[in-house]
Amino acid sequence: xxxxxxxxxxxxxxxxxxxxxxxxxxxxxxxxxxxxxxxxxxxxxxxxxxxxxxxxxxxxxxxxxxxxxxxxxxxxxxxxxxxxxxxxxxxxxxxxxxxxxxxxxxxxxxxxx
Amino acid sequence: xxxxxxxxxxxxxxxxxxxxxxxxxxxxxxxxxxxxxxxxxxxxxxxxxxxxxxxxxxxxxxxxxxxxxxxxxxxxxxxxxxxxxxxxxxxxxxxxxxxxxxxxxxxxxxxxxxxxx
Numbered sequence: 001x002x003x004x005x006x007x008x009x010x011x012x013x014x015x016x017x018x019x020x021x022x023x024x025x026x027x028x029x030x031x032x033x034x035x036x037x038x039x040x041x042x043x044x045x046x047x048x049x050x051x052x053x054x055x056x057x058x059x060x061x062x063x064x065x066x067x068x069x070x071x072x073x074x075x076x077x078x079x080x081x082x083x084x085x086x087x088x089x090x091x092x093x094x095x096x097x098x099x100x101x102x103x104x105x106x107x108x109x110x111x112x113x
Numbered sequence: 114x115x116x117x118x119x120x121x122x123x124x125x126x127x128x129x130x131x132x133x134x135x136x137x138x139x140x141x142x143x144x145x146x147x148x149x150x151x152x153x154x155x156x157x158x159x160x161x162x163x164x165x166x167x168x169x170x171x172x173x174x175x176x177x178x179x180x181x182x183x184x185x186x187x188x189x190x191x192x193x194x195x196x197x198x199x200x201x202x203x204x205x206x207x208x209x210x211x212x213x214x215x216x217x218x219x220x221x222x223x224x225x226x227x228x229x230x
Contacts (some may be wrong), residue, residue: 006186008123008125026150032217034218034219036221040223041226042223042224043117043119043206043222043223043224044157044208044221045219045221046218046220049215049217049218051217090157092211094217096217098144098145098210098216098217100147100159100162101147101157101159101208101219102159103157103158104156105155106156
C-alpha cells in the first residue's frame with residue numbers, strides 16, 4: 001500500500017525566508033504524488049503533482065517540488081515565504097490515475113513578520 | 114476549470130436526524146467521486162469511493178448503512194448521514210476525477226461542516 005510521511009507537524013519561517021516542507025513516500029509501484037494546501041475552513045487546493053514526467057515540478061504560487069526516487073522523497077519548497085502562505089499543507093500519494101489518495105498528517109506552516 | 118461544489122457548506126442538526134450533503138462537478142463529468150472526513154487538526158481519511166451508476170466502495174470501519182452514498186449522475190454524488198450522532202460531527206470533503214486530461218488529479222469541494230447536537 002502507498003503511504004506518505006510528513007516530517008514536522010508545524011513549521012515556522014520568517015517572511016522572505018525559504019520554505020521547506022518534507023514528504024517521504026512508500027510505494028511498491030511508481031507513485032503519483034501531490035501537494036495540496038488547505039486554508040482554514042476550506043477544501044483542498046492542488047499546488048502541484050508528480051506523474052512520472054519531469055522530476056522537478058513547478059506549481060502555483062511559486063512552489064515547487066522535486067521527486068527523488070533514491071531518497072523516496074517529494075519535498076515542497078518556495079524560495080521566499082509570504083504571509084499569505086500560512087496554511088496547512090498535505091502531501092498525498094496514489095498508485096494509479098483515478099485512485100483514492102492517501103494523505104500525510106499535514107504540516108502547518110506559520111509565517112512570521 | 115475543474116470546479117467542485119458542495120452543499121450545504123455547514124449544517125447543524127439534532128441527534129437522530131439524517132443529513133444529506135451534495136457534491137457536484139460543475140464543469141466536467143465526474144466518473145469517480147471520493148468522500149473524505151476530516152476531524153479537527155487531523156488529516157483527511159477516505160470514507161468511500163463511488164463510480165457513477167455503481168455501488169460505492171467503503172473503507173474498512175466505515176458503516177455503509179450509516180453513510181449512504183449515491184452517485185446517480187456524472188455530476189452529482191450525495192452523502193447521507195443517517196441517524197446522526199455527536200461523534201459524526203466532522204468536516205466532510207468530496208473530490209472528483211473525470212473526463213479530463215489530468216485524470217490522476219482529484220479536485221476537491223470546499224467541504225461541509227456538520228455539527229450534531
